[in-house]
Amino acid sequence: MTDQHLPKEEEEEAEEQAREQVRRLLAAAAEPAQSPAPAPGAAFTARARRGLLRRRLAVAAAAAAAVAAAVAVPTALGSFSGDDEPAPAASAECLRTAVQKIRDRQEQGYRPVYGTLRAGRIDVDDGVTRSSAFRFDVDGALAYGGAGVPSSGPVTVWYPAAEVQLPEPGRYVLLLDPADRPSTEGGDLFHFAPEQALPLGDDGRVVLECPDGGKGAVDRERLRAAVTGP
Amino acid sequence: MSVPATEGRKGMRNGRDEAFTAFMTARYGSLLRTATLLTGGGGGRPRAEDLAQEALLRTYRAWNRIGRLEAAEAYTRTTMVRLLIKDRHRKWHVEIPAERVPEVLRPGHEDRVTTAVTVREVLRTLPAAQRAVLVLRFYHQLTEREIADVLGCSPGTVKSRAARALAALRDHGFLSASALDPERGSADD
Numbered sequence: 001m002t003d004q005h006l007p008k009e010e011e012e013e014a015e016e017q018a019r020e021q022v023r024r025l026l027a028a029a030a031e032p033a034q035s036p037a038p039a040p041g042a043a044f045t046a047r048a049r050r051g052l053l054r055r056r057l058a059v060a061a062a063a064a065a066a067v068a069a070a071v072a073v074p075t076a077l078g079s080f081s082g083d084d085e086p087a088p089a090a091s092a093e094c095l096r097t098a099v100q101k102i103r104d105r106q107e108q109g110y111r112p113v114y115g116t117l118r119a120g121r122i123d124v125d126d127g128v129t130r131s132s133a134f135r136f137d138v139d140g141a142l143a144y145g146g147a148g149v150p151s152s153g154p155v156t157v158w159y160p161a162a163e164v165q166l167p168e169p170g171r172y173v174l175l176l177d178p179a180d181r182p183s184t185e186g187g188d189l190f191h192f193a194p195e196q197a198l199p200l201g202d203d204g205r206v207v208l209e210c211p212d213g214g215k216g217a218v219d220r221e222r223l224r225a226a227v228t229g230p
Numbered sequence: 231m232s233v234p235a236t237e238g239r240k241g242m243r244n245g246r247d248e249a250f251t252a253f254m255t256a257r258y259g260s261l262l263r264t265a266t267l268l269t270g271g272g273g274g275r276p277r278a279e280d281l282a283q284e285a286l287l288r289t290y291r292a293w294n295r296i297g298r299l300e301a302a303e304a305y306t307r308t309t310m311v312r313l314l315i316k317d318r319h320r321k322w323h324v325e326i327p328a329e330r331v332p333e334v335l336r337p338g339h340e341d342r343v344t345t346a347v348t349v350r351e352v353l354r355t356l357p358a359a360q361r362a363v364l365v366l367r368f369y370h371q372l373t374e375r376e377i378a379d380v381l382g383c384s385p386g387t388v389k390s391r392a393a394r395a396l397a398a399l400r401d402h403g404f405l406s407a408s409a410l411d412p413e414r415g416s417a418d419d
Binding site: 018019021022023025026027028029030031032037039040041042044045046047048049051052055 | 247250251254255258259262263264266267271278279283286287290291345346349350353364365368369371396399404405406
Protein backbone atom coordinates (compact mmCIF):
# COMPACT_ATOMS: atom_id res chain seq x y z
CA MET A 1 0.00 0.00 0.00
CA THR A 2 2.77 2.37 0.99
CA ASP A 3 4.73 1.47 -2.10
CA GLN A 4 1.77 2.38 -4.31
CA HIS A 5 1.68 5.91 -2.83
CA LEU A 6 5.42 6.49 -3.00
CA PRO A 7 5.59 7.80 -6.58
CA LYS A 8 2.83 10.28 -5.84
CA GLU A 9 4.62 11.49 -2.72
CA GLU A 10 7.87 11.80 -4.60
CA GLU A 11 6.13 13.76 -7.29
CA GLU A 12 4.68 16.14 -4.72
CA GLU A 13 8.04 16.54 -3.06
CA ALA A 14 9.69 17.29 -6.39
CA GLU A 15 7.00 19.84 -7.13
CA GLU A 16 7.51 21.49 -3.77
CA GLN A 17 11.25 21.63 -4.38
CA ALA A 18 10.67 23.24 -7.75
CA ARG A 19 8.36 25.84 -6.20
CA GLU A 20 11.01 26.61 -3.61
CA GLN A 21 13.60 26.90 -6.36
CA VAL A 22 11.48 29.47 -8.21
CA ARG A 23 10.89 31.36 -4.98
CA ARG A 24 14.63 31.50 -4.29
CA LEU A 25 15.35 32.68 -7.83
CA LEU A 26 12.82 35.48 -7.49
CA ALA A 27 14.08 36.38 -4.03
CA ALA A 28 17.58 36.74 -5.45
CA ALA A 29 16.31 38.82 -8.38
CA ALA A 30 14.34 41.07 -6.01
CA GLU A 31 17.43 42.21 -4.14
CA PRO A 32 18.65 45.62 -5.32
CA ALA A 33 22.02 45.69 -7.01
CA GLN A 34 22.85 48.94 -5.24
CA SER A 35 22.61 49.76 -1.57
CA PRO A 36 19.06 49.63 -0.20
CA ALA A 37 17.03 52.73 -0.94
CA PRO A 38 16.01 54.77 2.10
CA ALA A 39 12.30 54.65 2.81
CA PRO A 40 10.36 57.80 1.99
CA GLY A 41 9.73 59.76 5.14
CA ALA A 42 7.54 62.51 6.47
CA ALA A 43 8.21 64.74 3.44
CA PHE A 44 6.71 62.09 1.15
CA THR A 45 3.72 61.77 3.45
CA ALA A 46 3.28 65.54 3.38
CA ARG A 47 3.34 65.43 -0.43
CA ALA A 48 0.76 62.65 -0.42
CA ARG A 49 -1.41 64.71 1.92
CA ARG A 50 -1.16 67.81 -0.27
CA GLY A 51 -2.08 65.74 -3.31
CA LEU A 52 -5.09 64.34 -1.50
CA LEU A 53 -6.20 67.78 -0.37
CA ARG A 54 -5.84 69.16 -3.89
CA ARG A 55 -7.94 66.31 -5.25
CA ARG A 56 -10.61 66.99 -2.68
CA LEU A 57 -10.46 70.67 -3.45
CA ALA A 58 -10.80 69.96 -7.17
CA VAL A 59 -13.81 67.75 -6.51
CA ALA A 60 -15.33 70.32 -4.20
CA ALA A 61 -14.74 73.10 -6.70
CA ALA A 62 -16.22 71.07 -9.55
CA ALA A 63 -19.27 70.24 -7.49
CA ALA A 64 -19.66 73.84 -6.47
CA ALA A 65 -19.47 74.98 -10.06
CA ALA A 66 -21.96 72.38 -11.13
CA VAL A 67 -24.59 73.65 -8.76
CA ALA A 68 -23.52 77.27 -9.21
CA ALA A 69 -22.93 77.56 -5.50
CA ALA A 70 -20.14 80.05 -5.79
CA VAL A 71 -20.28 80.88 -2.10
CA ALA A 72 -19.24 77.38 -1.16
CA VAL A 73 -15.87 77.64 -2.89
CA PRO A 74 -14.20 80.18 -0.58
CA THR A 75 -15.25 78.05 2.38
CA ALA A 76 -13.61 74.99 0.91
CA LEU A 77 -10.54 77.00 0.04
CA GLY A 78 -10.33 78.16 3.63
CA SER A 79 -10.47 74.59 4.89
CA PHE A 80 -7.81 73.24 2.64
CA SER A 81 -5.37 76.09 2.17
CA GLY A 82 -2.26 76.66 4.23
CA ASP A 83 0.40 74.58 2.49
CA ASP A 84 1.36 77.04 -0.18
CA GLU A 85 2.61 80.55 0.39
CA PRO A 86 3.03 83.13 -2.38
CA ALA A 87 6.44 82.80 -3.97
CA PRO A 88 8.76 85.83 -3.66
CA ALA A 89 9.92 87.66 -6.75
CA ALA A 90 12.39 85.57 -8.72
CA SER A 91 16.00 86.71 -8.61
CA ALA A 92 17.87 87.42 -11.83
CA GLU A 93 19.80 84.17 -11.34
CA CYS A 94 16.60 82.19 -10.84
CA LEU A 95 15.06 83.68 -13.99
CA ARG A 96 18.22 83.09 -16.01
CA THR A 97 18.34 79.43 -14.98
CA ALA A 98 14.66 78.87 -15.73
CA VAL A 99 15.00 80.49 -19.15
CA GLN A 100 17.97 78.27 -19.94
CA LYS A 101 15.98 75.15 -19.05
CA ILE A 102 13.15 76.28 -21.32
CA ARG A 103 15.58 76.98 -24.15
CA ASP A 104 17.16 73.57 -23.69
CA ARG A 105 13.75 72.00 -24.19
CA GLN A 106 13.01 74.27 -27.15
CA GLU A 107 16.11 72.89 -28.82
CA GLN A 108 14.60 69.44 -28.40
CA GLY A 109 11.45 70.58 -30.20
CA TYR A 110 9.26 71.65 -27.29
CA ARG A 111 7.21 74.83 -27.30
CA PRO A 112 6.40 76.78 -24.13
CA VAL A 113 2.69 77.49 -23.90
CA TYR A 114 0.42 78.56 -21.10
CA GLY A 115 -3.12 77.59 -20.24
CA THR A 116 -5.27 75.43 -18.01
CA LEU A 117 -4.78 71.78 -17.13
CA ARG A 118 -8.22 70.23 -16.77
CA ALA A 119 -9.11 67.60 -14.20
CA GLY A 120 -9.96 64.13 -15.44
CA ARG A 121 -8.26 61.27 -17.18
CA ILE A 122 -8.84 60.57 -20.85
CA ASP A 123 -8.37 57.10 -22.29
CA VAL A 124 -6.06 57.31 -25.29
CA ASP A 125 -4.96 54.77 -27.87
CA ASP A 126 -2.49 55.62 -30.62
CA GLY A 127 -2.53 52.16 -32.15
CA VAL A 128 0.62 51.13 -30.33
CA THR A 129 -0.07 52.12 -26.76
CA ARG A 130 -3.24 52.44 -24.74
CA SER A 131 -2.98 54.69 -21.73
CA SER A 132 -4.20 57.97 -20.29
CA ALA A 133 -3.95 61.62 -21.12
CA PHE A 134 -5.12 64.94 -19.76
CA ARG A 135 -6.69 67.96 -21.44
CA PHE A 136 -4.76 71.20 -21.57
CA ASP A 137 -6.50 74.33 -22.84
CA VAL A 138 -3.80 76.45 -24.44
CA ASP A 139 -4.35 80.19 -24.02
CA GLY A 140 -1.15 81.35 -25.66
CA ALA A 141 2.49 80.63 -26.40
CA LEU A 142 5.57 82.15 -24.81
CA ALA A 143 7.68 81.53 -27.86
CA TYR A 144 7.83 79.85 -31.22
CA GLY A 145 9.16 76.33 -31.66
CA GLY A 146 7.68 72.88 -31.35
CA ALA A 147 6.25 72.66 -34.85
CA GLY A 148 2.70 71.44 -34.62
CA VAL A 149 2.02 72.76 -31.12
CA PRO A 150 -0.94 75.18 -31.35
CA SER A 151 -0.86 78.54 -29.64
CA SER A 152 -4.51 78.28 -28.64
CA GLY A 153 -7.22 75.70 -28.11
CA PRO A 154 -7.49 72.39 -26.30
CA VAL A 155 -4.84 69.71 -26.70
CA THR A 156 -4.58 66.15 -25.41
CA VAL A 157 -1.37 65.38 -23.54
CA TRP A 158 -0.07 61.94 -22.58
CA TYR A 159 0.29 61.28 -18.87
CA PRO A 160 3.90 61.40 -17.67
CA ALA A 161 5.80 58.17 -17.03
CA ALA A 162 5.14 58.49 -13.30
CA GLU A 163 1.93 59.96 -11.99
CA VAL A 164 3.86 61.72 -9.24
CA GLN A 165 5.04 64.01 -12.05
CA LEU A 166 1.48 64.85 -13.11
CA PRO A 167 0.61 68.43 -12.12
CA GLU A 168 -2.65 69.01 -10.32
CA PRO A 169 -5.42 70.73 -12.30
CA GLY A 170 -4.76 74.45 -12.62
CA ARG A 171 -3.01 77.04 -14.75
CA TYR A 172 0.52 76.35 -15.94
CA VAL A 173 3.24 77.13 -18.39
CA LEU A 174 3.92 73.77 -20.05
CA LEU A 175 6.44 72.71 -22.66
CA LEU A 176 4.69 70.61 -25.29
CA ASP A 177 6.04 68.41 -28.03
CA PRO A 178 3.90 66.69 -30.70
CA ALA A 179 3.77 62.90 -30.27
CA ASP A 180 4.94 60.62 -33.06
CA ARG A 181 1.45 59.53 -34.03
CA PRO A 182 -2.13 60.68 -33.49
CA SER A 183 -4.73 58.78 -31.56
CA THR A 184 -6.67 56.09 -33.38
CA GLU A 185 -9.56 58.55 -33.42
CA GLY A 186 -7.44 60.97 -35.38
CA GLY A 187 -6.73 63.58 -32.71
CA ASP A 188 -3.26 65.03 -32.24
CA LEU A 189 -1.40 63.95 -29.11
CA PHE A 190 1.37 65.73 -27.26
CA HIS A 191 4.05 65.03 -24.68
CA PHE A 192 5.04 67.53 -22.03
CA ALA A 193 8.25 68.07 -20.10
CA PRO A 194 7.19 67.16 -16.55
CA GLU A 195 10.10 68.94 -14.89
CA GLN A 196 9.01 72.18 -16.54
CA ALA A 197 5.37 72.44 -15.41
CA LEU A 198 5.43 75.97 -14.02
CA PRO A 199 2.37 77.10 -12.03
CA LEU A 200 0.75 80.26 -13.35
CA GLY A 201 -1.10 82.39 -10.82
CA ASP A 202 -4.25 84.42 -11.34
CA ASP A 203 -2.06 87.51 -11.03
CA GLY A 204 -0.21 86.49 -14.21
CA ARG A 205 2.96 85.48 -12.40
CA VAL A 206 4.77 82.24 -13.18
CA VAL A 207 6.38 80.31 -10.33
CA LEU A 208 9.91 79.14 -11.14
CA GLU A 209 12.12 76.54 -9.48
CA CYS A 210 15.30 78.30 -8.44
CA PRO A 211 18.79 76.74 -8.28
CA ASP A 212 18.84 77.11 -4.48
CA GLY A 213 15.80 74.84 -4.22
CA GLY A 214 13.42 77.70 -3.51
CA LYS A 215 10.75 79.25 -5.69
CA GLY A 216 10.55 82.61 -7.36
CA ALA A 217 7.71 84.27 -9.22
CA VAL A 218 8.02 86.33 -12.36
CA ASP A 219 5.46 88.09 -14.51
CA ARG A 220 4.52 85.97 -17.52
CA GLU A 221 5.36 88.73 -19.99
CA ARG A 222 8.75 89.22 -18.41
CA LEU A 223 9.38 85.50 -18.74
CA ARG A 224 8.28 85.67 -22.37
CA ALA A 225 10.66 88.55 -23.02
CA ALA A 226 13.50 86.68 -21.37
CA VAL A 227 12.83 83.49 -23.35
CA THR A 228 12.57 85.25 -26.70
CA GLY A 229 15.30 87.78 -25.98
CA PRO A 230 18.96 87.46 -26.85
CA MET B 231 -14.73 70.15 26.82
CA SER B 232 -15.34 69.56 23.16
CA VAL B 233 -12.47 69.61 20.68
CA PRO B 234 -12.80 72.26 17.97
CA ALA B 235 -13.54 70.72 14.58
CA THR B 236 -10.32 71.98 13.00
CA GLU B 237 -8.21 70.52 15.81
CA GLY B 238 -10.04 67.23 15.61
CA ARG B 239 -9.41 67.12 11.88
CA LYS B 240 -5.74 67.97 12.37
CA GLY B 241 -5.42 65.28 15.03
CA MET B 242 -6.90 62.66 12.71
CA ARG B 243 -4.65 63.85 9.93
CA ASN B 244 -1.54 63.67 12.10
CA GLY B 245 -2.51 60.20 13.28
CA ARG B 246 -2.93 59.06 9.72
CA ASP B 247 0.33 60.66 8.64
CA GLU B 248 2.25 59.07 11.48
CA ALA B 249 0.77 55.64 10.79
CA PHE B 250 1.43 55.96 7.07
CA THR B 251 5.01 57.12 7.58
CA ALA B 252 5.61 54.25 10.02
CA PHE B 253 4.16 51.82 7.48
CA MET B 254 6.51 53.10 4.78
CA THR B 255 9.50 52.92 7.09
CA ALA B 256 8.70 49.34 8.00
CA ARG B 257 7.65 47.98 4.63
CA TYR B 258 9.33 50.09 1.94
CA GLY B 259 12.17 47.60 1.48
CA SER B 260 9.71 44.78 0.92
CA LEU B 261 7.60 46.87 -1.45
CA LEU B 262 10.67 47.89 -3.42
CA ARG B 263 11.70 44.27 -3.84
CA THR B 264 8.26 43.47 -5.24
CA ALA B 265 8.46 46.52 -7.52
CA THR B 266 11.89 45.39 -8.72
CA LEU B 267 10.44 42.03 -9.75
CA LEU B 268 7.36 43.57 -11.34
CA THR B 269 9.46 45.95 -13.42
CA GLY B 270 12.04 43.26 -14.08
CA GLY B 271 14.61 45.67 -12.72
CA GLY B 272 14.47 47.55 -16.03
CA GLY B 273 15.76 51.10 -15.78
CA GLY B 274 17.38 50.35 -12.43
CA ARG B 275 16.08 51.34 -9.07
CA PRO B 276 14.37 54.58 -10.15
CA ARG B 277 11.68 52.74 -12.12
CA ALA B 278 10.96 50.35 -9.29
CA GLU B 279 10.87 53.33 -6.92
CA ASP B 280 8.51 55.19 -9.25
CA LEU B 281 6.13 52.25 -9.23
CA ALA B 282 6.34 51.74 -5.47
CA GLN B 283 5.91 55.44 -4.72
CA GLU B 284 3.02 55.89 -7.11
CA ALA B 285 1.30 52.96 -5.39
CA LEU B 286 2.09 54.47 -1.99
CA LEU B 287 0.50 57.78 -2.96
CA ARG B 288 -2.68 55.87 -3.81
CA THR B 289 -2.42 53.90 -0.61
CA TYR B 290 -2.33 57.15 1.34
CA ARG B 291 -5.53 58.29 -0.35
CA ALA B 292 -7.23 55.05 0.65
CA TRP B 293 -5.66 54.83 4.10
CA ASN B 294 -8.90 55.28 6.04
CA ARG B 295 -10.58 52.58 3.97
CA ILE B 296 -7.75 50.10 4.37
CA GLY B 297 -8.23 50.01 8.11
CA ARG B 298 -5.61 47.51 9.19
CA LEU B 299 -1.89 48.02 8.94
CA GLU B 300 -1.48 44.42 7.80
CA ALA B 301 -3.77 45.09 4.85
CA ALA B 302 -1.79 48.14 3.72
CA GLU B 303 1.06 46.19 2.17
CA ALA B 304 -1.33 43.94 0.28
CA TYR B 305 -3.21 47.02 -0.93
CA THR B 306 0.01 48.68 -2.12
CA ARG B 307 1.15 45.47 -3.80
CA THR B 308 -2.17 45.09 -5.59
CA THR B 309 -1.98 48.71 -6.69
CA MET B 310 1.51 48.19 -8.08
CA VAL B 311 0.33 45.19 -10.09
CA ARG B 312 -2.66 47.05 -11.48
CA LEU B 313 -0.56 50.07 -12.38
CA LEU B 314 1.85 47.77 -14.15
CA ILE B 315 -0.85 45.98 -16.11
CA LYS B 316 -3.19 48.83 -16.94
CA ASP B 317 -0.90 51.74 -17.64
CA ARG B 318 1.33 50.35 -20.32
CA HIS B 319 2.29 53.77 -21.62
CA ARG B 320 4.16 54.47 -18.41
CA LYS B 321 7.55 52.96 -18.79
CA TRP B 322 7.61 50.95 -15.58
CA HIS B 323 9.81 48.42 -17.32
CA VAL B 324 12.08 48.21 -20.33
CA GLU B 325 11.50 45.54 -22.93
CA ILE B 326 14.57 43.65 -24.07
CA PRO B 327 14.95 43.44 -27.83
CA ALA B 328 15.00 39.85 -29.05
CA GLU B 329 18.67 39.95 -29.94
CA ARG B 330 19.51 40.75 -26.32
CA VAL B 331 17.62 37.87 -24.72
CA PRO B 332 20.06 36.34 -22.22
CA GLU B 333 21.93 33.18 -22.99
CA VAL B 334 20.99 29.86 -21.47
CA LEU B 335 22.45 29.48 -17.99
CA ARG B 336 25.63 27.44 -18.02
CA PRO B 337 26.46 24.73 -15.47
CA GLY B 338 28.37 26.16 -12.54
CA HIS B 339 26.83 29.59 -13.00
CA GLU B 340 26.24 29.88 -9.30
CA ASP B 341 27.11 33.42 -8.43
CA ARG B 342 24.07 34.89 -6.74
CA VAL B 343 24.47 38.33 -8.24
CA THR B 344 24.83 36.97 -11.74
CA THR B 345 21.81 34.77 -11.21
CA ALA B 346 19.81 37.74 -9.97
CA VAL B 347 20.76 39.81 -13.01
CA THR B 348 19.94 37.00 -15.39
CA VAL B 349 16.60 36.24 -13.77
CA ARG B 350 15.68 39.93 -14.01
CA GLU B 351 16.58 39.86 -17.68
CA VAL B 352 14.32 36.88 -18.20
CA LEU B 353 11.55 38.67 -16.31
CA ARG B 354 11.81 41.62 -18.67
CA THR B 355 11.24 39.36 -21.64
CA LEU B 356 7.85 38.37 -20.20
CA PRO B 357 4.64 40.29 -20.79
CA ALA B 358 3.71 42.31 -17.71
CA ALA B 359 0.75 40.08 -16.87
CA GLN B 360 2.86 36.91 -16.89
CA ARG B 361 5.51 38.61 -14.79
CA ALA B 362 2.87 39.70 -12.29
CA VAL B 363 1.47 36.18 -12.03
CA LEU B 364 4.92 34.70 -11.51
CA VAL B 365 5.70 37.21 -8.74
CA LEU B 366 2.38 36.84 -6.95
CA ARG B 367 2.24 33.04 -7.27
CA PHE B 368 5.79 32.06 -6.42
CA TYR B 369 7.29 35.03 -4.56
CA HIS B 370 4.25 36.08 -2.54
CA GLN B 371 2.68 32.62 -2.69
CA LEU B 372 -0.84 33.80 -3.37
CA THR B 373 -3.39 31.28 -4.58
CA GLU B 374 -4.68 31.31 -8.14
CA ARG B 375 -8.02 32.64 -6.88
CA GLU B 376 -6.33 35.50 -5.02
CA ILE B 377 -4.26 36.39 -8.07
CA ALA B 378 -7.33 36.26 -10.28
CA ASP B 379 -8.99 38.79 -7.94
CA VAL B 380 -5.97 41.09 -8.14
CA LEU B 381 -5.79 40.94 -11.92
CA GLY B 382 -9.50 40.78 -12.60
CA CYS B 383 -9.23 37.60 -14.67
CA SER B 384 -10.19 33.95 -14.28
CA PRO B 385 -8.12 31.39 -12.34
CA GLY B 386 -7.69 29.55 -15.62
CA THR B 387 -6.01 32.59 -17.12
CA VAL B 388 -3.76 32.80 -14.08
CA LYS B 389 -2.82 29.16 -14.53
CA SER B 390 -1.97 29.55 -18.20
CA ARG B 391 0.08 32.70 -17.57
CA ALA B 392 1.99 30.97 -14.79
CA ALA B 393 2.69 28.03 -17.10
CA ARG B 394 4.09 30.32 -19.80
CA ALA B 395 6.23 32.23 -17.31
CA LEU B 396 7.62 28.99 -15.88
CA ALA B 397 8.32 27.78 -19.39
CA ALA B 398 10.50 30.85 -19.89
CA LEU B 399 12.46 30.00 -16.76
CA ARG B 400 12.84 26.42 -18.02
CA ASP B 401 13.99 27.65 -21.42
CA HIS B 402 16.78 29.58 -19.74
CA GLY B 403 17.92 26.66 -17.66
CA PHE B 404 16.62 27.82 -14.30
CA LEU B 405 14.33 24.83 -13.90
CA SER B 406 14.55 21.23 -15.00
CA ALA B 407 12.59 20.33 -18.09
CA SER B 408 9.81 18.68 -16.12
CA ALA B 409 9.60 20.92 -13.05
CA LEU B 410 6.17 22.46 -12.51
CA ASP B 411 5.20 21.51 -16.01
CA PRO B 412 1.39 21.45 -16.25
CA GLU B 413 1.68 18.83 -19.01
CA ARG B 414 2.80 16.48 -16.27
CA GLY B 415 0.03 17.44 -13.81
CA SER B 416 -1.29 20.41 -11.91
CA ALA B 417 1.27 22.88 -10.74
CA ASP B 418 -1.25 24.82 -8.74
CA ASP B 419 -3.61 24.59 -5.85
